[in-house]
Amino acid sequence: MSENLDTKALLRLMAWLSPAFPVGGFAYSGGLERAVHDGLVKDAAGLSGWLSSLLRHGSLWNDAVLFAEAWRRFEDEGGLKATAELGLALAGSAERxxxxxxxxxxxxxxxxxxxxPVLDRLPPAVPxxxxVGAIAAAHGVTAAPALAAYLHAAVSQSVSAGIRxxxxxxxxxxxxxxGIEALIIEIAERASKTTLDDLGGAAVQAEIASLRHETQHSRLFRS
Incomplete structure (x- = not known):
């Protein structure tokens, strides 16, 4: 990437998106568990295709657009509130x-x-x-590398869920x-230049899997 991170910003980004950071991301599969249950994802190739679709056309793309908007508006309390409300409204299921x-x-x-001070500008209910976008911007982490790190962490969590x-x-x-590294970089670069007009997705099966997971009787993950 053309943008550079200073050492302090890089260390903070690594800490925030580390599996050890106490957010509990390991408890969620984003509907993947139901996709496996329904036979939509059967092997590593299927999981790779599933994740690529989410990055290009699904929830990860919309997350990236919301991230970029929050990154730009980190000093705007009203803007952050509106972006947070939109992000929550876009959640396609109760579990999402x-x-x-x-x-x-x-x-x-x-x-x-x-x-x-950005912590005081964020609304209590924030996706x-x-x-992550607002806090990254507040601490001087440039947009595209921050997005790449965010998306890589999300994909890594899904791969870990797939292994389990x-x-x-x-x-x-x-x-x-x-194998998915180049796509993550591409999506991060593209999303860093988006506006909210670029929101939208077509990963219908993933949304249905997330909905169906809500009623799954036996499960390992919360989503």
Whole structure:
């Protein structure tokens, strides 16, 4: 990427998007568990295709657009509130709403270890991409690298969920992350230049899987 991060910003970004950061992302699959249950994702190739679709046309694309909007408007309390409300309204299911809201609240609480006025500008109910975008901007993390890190963390979490659900092994999971790297960079670069007019998706099966997960009797994940 053409944009550079200074060392302090890089360290903060690594901390915030680390699996060790206390947001509880490991508890969610974003509907993937239901997709596996229904046979929509059967193996590593299927999981890779599923994630690529989410990045190009689904929830991860919309998250990236919301992230970019929050990044631009981190000093605008009214703008952040409106973006947060839109992000929550776009949640396609009760579980998707719960997931993005729970992660957003947990992220804001954990990020308070790095005090900044942006924390007071964020509304109490804030979706995950909005809070990460706003806090990244407030701490001087440039947009495209921040987006790439956010999307990579989301994809990594899904790969980890896929391994736990038995559709991929560890080696296949690492290969998947390597193979999807270029797409993550492409989407991050493109999303960093978007406006809210670029919101929209066509990953219908993923949305249906998220809805159906709400009534799944036996499950490992909360979404």
């Amino acid at each position: 709403h719960m997931e993005t809201l729970s992660l957003g609240k947990a992220f804001a609480t954990a990020a308070s270890a790095w005090p900044h 995950f991409p909005v809070v 659900l038995g559709v991929s092994g560890q080696a296949e999971g690492v290969a998947m992350l390597a």
